[in-house]
Amino acid sequence: MWSEQAWLAGDRAPGREIHRGLPGYYTIFFPSLKNHKVVLCEGSVEAAYCVWLEWDNDVIAYYPQPYTFTWETERGPMRYTPDFYVLHAQVANHFTEVKPDFQQLTTRTRFKLHSFVVQCQAWQIEWRRADKQQLIPPHVFTNLPYLYFHGFRVNDLEQAYLLDSLSCYKKSFTLGELLSSAYPPSLRDIYHWPFRGELGTDLSQPRNRRSLIQQGNCEGG
Structure with missing residues (x-):
C-alpha cells in the first residue's frame, strides 16, 4: 500500500519503465530546475504539464511514473501508475494523470481510472487529471x-x-x-x-x- 513517508525516504525511482522508442510513444527530456535534473516525459502533453509545475510557486518537486497501485475489482485485478506525483509547499500533495483528451479513452482505461478514483477515497490520497485543452491554451x-x-x-x-x-x-x-x-x-x-x-x-x-x-x-x- 502507498506510504508517502516511505516513498519519500526511498530513491523515488519511477514505478514502471518509461516508454522509450516504442510505436506510439516518444520521450521528451525535460530539463527541470525544481528537480535539478532531467524529467522523462511520454509526449508533449506531459512536457507541457511540467512547464506549469515549474511555473507554480507552490510546487516544490515532481516525479514521473512514481508508484504502481494494485487493487481488486469486479472485473479482476487492476494495475495503474499515475503519470506524476507532485509535492507542494502549502496545498495537498497529489498524483496526476495526463492525457491528450479524457473523452477519447478506451472502455478499459475509463473503467480503471474510475475505479482508482474510488480507491483514492479509501486510501486517502489525492488524484488529479490534466488534459491538452487545459494545459495548452492559446498564447x-x-x-x-x-x-x-x-x-x-x-x-x-x-x-x-x-x-x-x-x-x-x-x-x-x-x-x-x-x-x-x-x-x-x-x-x-x-x-x-x-x-x-x-x-x-x-x-x-x-x-x-x-x-x-x-x-x-x-x-x-
Missing part, C-alpha cells in the same frame, strides 16, 4: 515555455544586475524600454523574472517590445 502556453527555456539557468550576477537596473525605472514599463537602455540586462534574466513571478506581465498576449512589464511580486500558478 499563455506559447509564452510560458518561451520564458522558461529562454530564462534557463540565470546566475546570481545577472539577477543582481537586473535588480539594480530596475531601480532606474518606474513601476510599469515596456520590454522595449528595458532593452533600449545603454547597458540592458541579459535577455535570459529578463525572461526568467516574469516566469518566476518577480515581474508582472500579461501572459495572454503575444510577446513583443510593446509588452508591458510591472515591478512587484506576482505569484505564479
Whole structure:
C-alpha cells in the first residue's frame, strides 16, 4: 500500500519503465530546475504539464511514473501508475494523470481510472487529471515555455544586475524600454523574472517590445 513517508525516504525511482522508442510513444527530456535534473516525459502533453509545475510557486518537486497501485475489482485485478506525483509547499500533495483528451479513452482505461478514483477515497490520497485543452491554451502556453527555456539557468550576477537596473525605472514599463537602455540586462534574466513571478506581465498576449512589464511580486500558478 502507498506510504508517502516511505516513498519519500526511498530513491523515488519511477514505478514502471518509461516508454522509450516504442510505436506510439516518444520521450521528451525535460530539463527541470525544481528537480535539478532531467524529467522523462511520454509526449508533449506531459512536457507541457511540467512547464506549469515549474511555473507554480507552490510546487516544490515532481516525479514521473512514481508508484504502481494494485487493487481488486469486479472485473479482476487492476494495475495503474499515475503519470506524476507532485509535492507542494502549502496545498495537498497529489498524483496526476495526463492525457491528450479524457473523452477519447478506451472502455478499459475509463473503467480503471474510475475505479482508482474510488480507491483514492479509501486510501486517502489525492488524484488529479490534466488534459491538452487545459494545459495548452492559446498564447499563455506559447509564452510560458518561451520564458522558461529562454530564462534557463540565470546566475546570481545577472539577477543582481537586473535588480539594480530596475531601480532606474518606474513601476510599469515596456520590454522595449528595458532593452533600449545603454547597458540592458541579459535577455535570459529578463525572461526568467516574469516566469518566476518577480515581474508582472500579461501572459495572454503575444510577446513583443510593446509588452508591458510591472515591478512587484506576482505569484505564479
